[in-house]
Amino acid sequence: MKNIKGLGVVFCILTFICVFLVVQGGSNPQAQKNVDRYDPSLYQTMQWRSIGPYRGGRATAVAGVPSQPHTYYFGATGGGVWKTEDGGLNWRPISDEFFKTGSVGAIAVSEYDPNIVYVGMGEAPIRGNVSHGDGMYKSTDAGKTWKHIGLEDTSQISRVRIHPRNPDSVYVAALGHVYGPNEQRGVFRSRDGGKTWEKVLYRDDKTGAIDLILDHSNPRIIYAALWEFFRTPYSLSSGGPGSGIFKSTDGGDTWTEISRNQGLPRGLLGKIGITVSPAKPDRVWAIVEAKVGGVFCSDDGGQTWRKMNDERRLRQRAWYYTRIYADPKDAETVYVLNTGFYRSVDRGRTFASIRVPHGDNHDLWIDPANSKRMINSNDGGANVSYNSGISWTDQDNQPTAQFYHVTVRIASRTTGSGIDKPDWYPVGGGESGHIAPRHDNPSIVYAGSYGGLITHWDYRTRQTRIITAWPENPMGWGAGDLKYRYQWTAPIVVSRFDSNVLYHAAQVIFKTTNEGQSWEIISPDLTRNDKSR
Numbered sequence: 001m002k003n004i005k006g007l008g009v010v011f012c013i014l015t016f017i018c019v020f021l022v023v024q025g026g027s028n029p030q031a032q033k034n035v036d037r038y039d040p041s042l043y044q045t046m047q048w049r050s051i052g053p054y055r056g057g058r059a060t061a062v063a064g065v066p067s068q069p070h071t072y073y074f075g076a077t078g079g080g081v082w083k084t085e086d087g088g089l090n091w092r093p094i095s096d097e098f099f100k101t102g103s104v105g106a107i108a109v110s111e112y113d114p115n116i117v118y119v120g121m122g123e124a125p126i127r128g129n130v131s132h133g134d135g136m137y138k139s140t141d142a143g144k145t146w147k148h149i150g151l152e153d154t155s156q157i158s159r160v161r162i163h164p165r166n167p168d169s170v171y172v173a174a175l176g177h178v179y180g181p182n183e184q185r186g187v188f189r190s191r192d193g194g195k196t197w198e199k200v201l202y203r204d205d206k207t208g209a210i211d212l213i214l215d216h217s218n219p220r221i222i223y224a225a226l227w228e229f230f231r232t233p234y235s236l237s238s239g240g241p242g243s244g245i246f247k248s249t250d251g252g253d254t255w256t257e258i259s260r261n262q263g264l265p266r267g268l269l270g271k272i273g274i275t276v277s278p279a280k281p282d283r284v285w286a287i288v289e290a291k292v293g294g295v296f297c298s299d300d301g302g303q304t305w306r307k308m309n310d311e312r313r314l315r316q317r318a319w320y321y322t323r324i325y326a327d328p329k330d331a332e333t334v335y336v337l338n339t340g341f342y343r344s345v346d347r348g349r350t351f352a353s354i355r356v357p358h359g360d361n362h363d364l365w366i367d368p369a370n371s372k373r374m375i376n377s378n379d380g381g382a383n384v385s386y387n388s389g390i391s392w393t394d395q396d397n398q399p400t401a402q403f404y405h406v407t408v409r410i411a412s413r414t415t416g417s418g419i420d421k422p423d424w425y426p427v428g429g430g431e432s433g434h435i436a437p438r439h440d441n442p443s444i445v446y447a448g449s450y451g452g453l454i455t456h457w458d459y460r461t462r463q464t465r466i467i468t469a470w471p472e473n474p475m476g477w478g479a480g481d482l483k484y485r486y487q488w489t490a491p492i493v494v495s496r497f498d499s500n501v502l503y504h505a506a507q508v509i510f511k512t513t514n515e516g517q518s519w520e521i522i523s524p525d526l527t528r529n530d531k532s533r
Contacts, residue, residue, distance in 0.1 A: 054398070056380050056381015058077040060363055061362075063109045066111055072084050072088060082382070099121070106173075116162075119137045124157070136160075149194030154185060155178065158212075159213075173225075181230075209225070223284060225245055239290075247301070269290050270293070273336075279327070285324050294308070330345070332346060337376075341389065362378060373385070405489065407437060428457050433489055451472075453468050454466070469504055
């Protein structure tokens with residue numbers, strides 16, 4: 001190891017490890033006997049400790065506390081609920097001992113009693129690697145303890161809304177199962193703080209509720225957006241006759257569909273986001289996925305609508321984004337979240353991009369009393385602003401990054417206090433991919449990302465080279481139009497017998513013996529792309 005003396009952590013953690021232990025009980029007595037020898041007491045003194053990295057991961061739910069300007073919550077898609085009481089400078093996990101699943105879809109804090117917090121499990125952006133939840137949790141002591149309160153089979157929960165003056169009155173927008181039909185989806189209501197639930201809005205077993213908003217001045221007025229969708233392991237269907245916008249004026253007892261009202265798109269609708277202006281309650285905005293979709297505004301409570309904007313940047317990749325939020329103080333200001341963070345100050349006619357620490361934005365909470373104070377969540381975690389987004393807090397203080405694969409070369413600490421932030425540094429990769437150091441010289445690291453990208457990184461020189469086998473940008477192309485087709489996490493493997501040999505997998509296997517300066521194909525098409533069948 002002397003050739004890497006001084007390396008902090010050369011290692012590269014890019015994903016989850018799954019270890020499968022298969023024990024054939026009756027069929028293999030010796031294997032069963034070996035399992036029986038396991039003594040759990042031998043491991044009771046072992047403890048886990050975090051050694052990093054400390055950056056944030058995907059977060060799709062945030063909430064603040066109007067009466068406590070430095071208190072916020074966020075929900076990670078793989079790390080449970082986190083809380084800060086110093087404005088985002090420090091975060092701590094508060095759900096680990098109580099929750100049975102780790103993917104958070106929605107968080108709501110009662111304005112009337114901030115000790116009451118509701119959390120809906122299961123992320124709403126239904127990626128191919130989506131994580132499911134197990135219903136609703138509630139805390140009555142600001143997150144110190146939690147209790148499961150039902151709706152176990154909802155799988156994905158996209159919104160939780162609390163009556164502003166009655167914390168026992170709570171509404172849940174449930175998407176339901178991602179990969180198949182189920183009936184526990186739609187809008188649910190509880191009038192007793194989650195002890196019992198009733199389904200108050202339901203279309204069918206293929207359509208779930210994706211958004212929900214209460215009129216703050218009259219909470220009996222509720223708007224809900226339904227979304228018909230389903231996923232398979234390799235495809236997504238977004239939209240159908242079940243999608244639409246609904247309105248209730250009696251607290252959810254009855255609903256009227258308003259998505260066919262004048263001004264909204266005709267034909268099939270997809271994912272929809274909905275919001276109401278607290279400064280002007282009859283003003284409602286919707287962002288609609290449709291053939292002629294965009295941002296729409298109504299000034300009469302949804303009776304008539306007007307298209308305000310149809311820019312692609314606001315509605316691209318609609319199934320992953322499609323979120324809209326009204327400024328609580330200014331009736332002309334509205335926010336739309338997508339790859340970027342966008343704000344309009346002219347009722348939605350034009351939008352300006354606001355710089356945020358990370359792309360792919362999913363949720364926004366704005367203080368109802370001070371619209372300069374907000375918290376945003378995105379694919380890099382959660383960040384707080386006190387000046388309308390001019391500046392934001394850091395995301396390198398919330399170790400919630402999601403991992404696909406792990407390659408470990410943990411070196412000793414560089415200081416006497418342990419392995420900390422300075423010991424970690426980026427070596428390559430991106431949103432996905434494998435990582436592989438050379439076995440004989442781990443200061444050389446290969447890292448991948450989607451589309452077949454591979455980089456070669458040298459610790460000594462701190463230089464990175466792109467060594468992609470076929471440098472073609474796959475963005476915007478179908479699989480059938482690409483010369484080489486790569487999985488989201490295309491494997492990269494250094495030979496255990498010869499560290500000069502590196503393999504990379506598309507529908508064929510690539511091999512290099514000179515650190516990526518040249519590649520050869522060593523296999524036929526290994527996929528089921530047989531045109532004769």
